[in-house]
Amino acid sequence: MEIRNKSAFHDYFIEQKLIAGLVLTGTEVKSLRAGKASFNDAYCFFHQGELYVKSLHISEYKLGTIYNHLPTQDRKLLLTKKELSKWEAKTKEKGYTIVPLRIFFSEDGWAKIEIGLGKGKQVHDKRESIKERDTKREIQRYIKR
Numbered sequence: 001m002e003i004r005n006k007s008a009f010h011d012y013f014i015e016q017k018l019i020a021g022l023v024l025t026g027t028e029v030k031s032l033r034a035g036k037a038s039f040n041d042a043y044c045f046f047h048q049g050e051l052y053v054k055s056l057h058i059s060e061y062k063l064g065t066i067y068n069h070l071p072t073q074d075r076k077l078l079l080t081k082k083e084l085s086k087w088e089a090k091t092k093e094k095g096y097t098i099v100p101l102r103i104f105f106s107e108d109g110w111a112k113i114e115i116g117l118g119k120g121k122q123v124h125d126k127r128e129s130i131k132e133r134d135t136k137r138e139i140q141r142y143i144k145r
Contacts, residue, residue: 001032001033001035001104001105002102002103002104003032003035003037003039003102003103003104004101004102005039005042005099005100005101005102007039008039008099008100008101008116008118009101009129010121010126010129011099011118011120011121011126012097012099012116012118012119012120012121013118013119013120013121013125014099014101014116014117014118015116015117015118015119016116016117017101017114017115017116017117018079018083018087018114018115018116018117019112019113019114019115020051020077020078020079020112020113020114020115021077021078021079021110021111021112021113022053022075022076022077022078022103022111022112022113023075023076023077023078024075024111025067025069026067027060027061027064027067027068027069028058028061028069028075029111030061030063030064031058031059031060031061032058032103032105032111033105034061036058036059037056037057037058037059037103038056038057038059039056039057039100040055040057041055042054042055042056042057042099042100043055043097043098043099043100044077044097044098044099044100044115045098046084046088046091049084049088050076050077050084051076051077051079051084051087051098052074052075052076052077053074053075053077053100053113053115054074055072056072056075056100057071057072058071059071077113077115087117090117091117095119095120096117096118096119097117097118097119097120098115098116098117098118099115099116099118100113100114100115100116101113101114101115101116102114
């Protein structure tokens with residue numbers, strides 16, 4: 001099971017990628033396994049030297065009882081101190097942000113999140129991306145004939 005953030009590549013130039021662990025509760029894991037997550041307006045931020053993801057919507061588990069989780073709570077990401085300090089310095093530069101790209105489960109069964117260091121695109125950059133995507137699609141259609 002893999003959940004992708006399609007709008008991240010449309011809105012940002014992704015320069016670096018990194019895979020981090022997620023701190024989750026039991027009902028959050030069950031909802032993720034069912035594919036019930038949304039990346040709408042999700043981003044990562046630093047708080048006291050630790051990285052958190054904000055606005056990542058993981059729907060409540062439908063069979064959960066009073067122990068169900070809040071859908072949009074902040075979730076801590078697990079990275080080494082070296083990686084955290086390197087990316088924190090990058091985000092202090094103008095225009096850089098950390099965006100979640102996809103959530104997946106590792107071979108060991110752990111929930112992982114791929115994050116990317118992105119620089120925001122301007123409107124004309126987005127138009128170029130759309131144009132490139134359309135030309136690639138037309139080339140693929142022509143080749144398949």
